[in-house]
Structure formats: C-alpha cells, structure tokens
Amino acid sequence: MVALTGIELQDWVEATFRGWKELISAHPEILSFPCDIRETKSVAVLLQHIVAVEVRFAERLNDLPETPYESIPFDSADALYATHDRAMQLLRPLIDRDEMFWEKVLELKTRSVGVLRVTRRTVLVHLMMHSIRHCAQLATLVRAHGIAPDWQMDYLMMKLEK
Secondary structure: OOOHHHHHHHHHHHHHHHHHHHHHHHHHHHHHHOOOOOOOOOOHHHHHHHHHHHHHHHHHOOOOOOOHHHHHHHHHHHHHHHHHHHOOOHHHOOOOHHHHHHEEEEEEEEEOOEEEEHHHHHHHHHHHHHHHHHHHHHHHHHHHHOOOOOOOOOOOHHHHOO
16 A cells, blocks of 8 residues: 555645745735744744755756756745745656666765765655644744644645545
8 A cells, every 4th residue: 555645645735835835925924924933033033944955855856967056945935935846846856767867876965964875765755744834833933823724734635525
C-alpha cells in the first residue's frame, strides 16, 4: 500500500502556501510580526527560511547549483512566493522518477548540522514536511496577533468526498 504519494504531499504543500499567500496579501502586516521560530526575528524571515529550504533542496534533487541563502528575497509576499513556486516547479517533473532515483544517496550540506548523507526520498519528504510544520507554527503565531487563517490546513481536508 502506498499511503501518500509525492504528488499528494506536494499538492498539500501548495494548497497550504496558496492560503498563506492570500492571507498575507490581505494582511501584509503579518510579514513584520515578531517571530522567534528557528532563530528568526520576523514572519518574513521565517518565510524566507521555509522557501529557502524548499528551493535549495529542490535544486539539489535536480543536481543544480543551489541558490545562496542570503540572496533569497523576503521583502514581500510576491518575492517569497516566487521562490516557493520555483521550488514546486523544480519538483513536479521528479515525482514520477523510478525507485533507483529516489534511493540514491546525496551529500546534503546543511546550515545547521553540517553535511548529511541521505537519500533523495528523505530530502523530498523533509522538504515537504518542513514547510508544513513551519506553516502550522506560523498559524499559531498569526492567530496570537488576532488574524485567523480562514482555510483548513489539515491533510484530512484535501480529499473530502462531496
């Protein structure tokens, strides 16, 4: 049994980010809210961290040179979501690759724990779950500032039968 496909996981991440893009477009002040998640100082910097992991890991999965972290813009919702969209575009063609592709071990240089040896599959799952995890943290932070996301973020809501 395949419990969850890469496409389903990516669809969840993209649906979650669409919700955030709409909410931040309606409330741009969210980007300036203070935030200490992952040693950040604002929501904008947290979102930079999220999309930086997405695009840099997507580039690694495609054997492309990775974008320097410091060059990833976070001055607007549009800039952040352009980075997210680029990452998702890089991932789509990979999802249907064979098992050999996904079981290949990569050396992954991280900013926090140095070099890791992990499979491409591990990198993909981490990239997706990393985004979802931080978006859940972000939801709590934004609610504490009086702005409630108006969409369901749980995976359970992705495949409701009508």
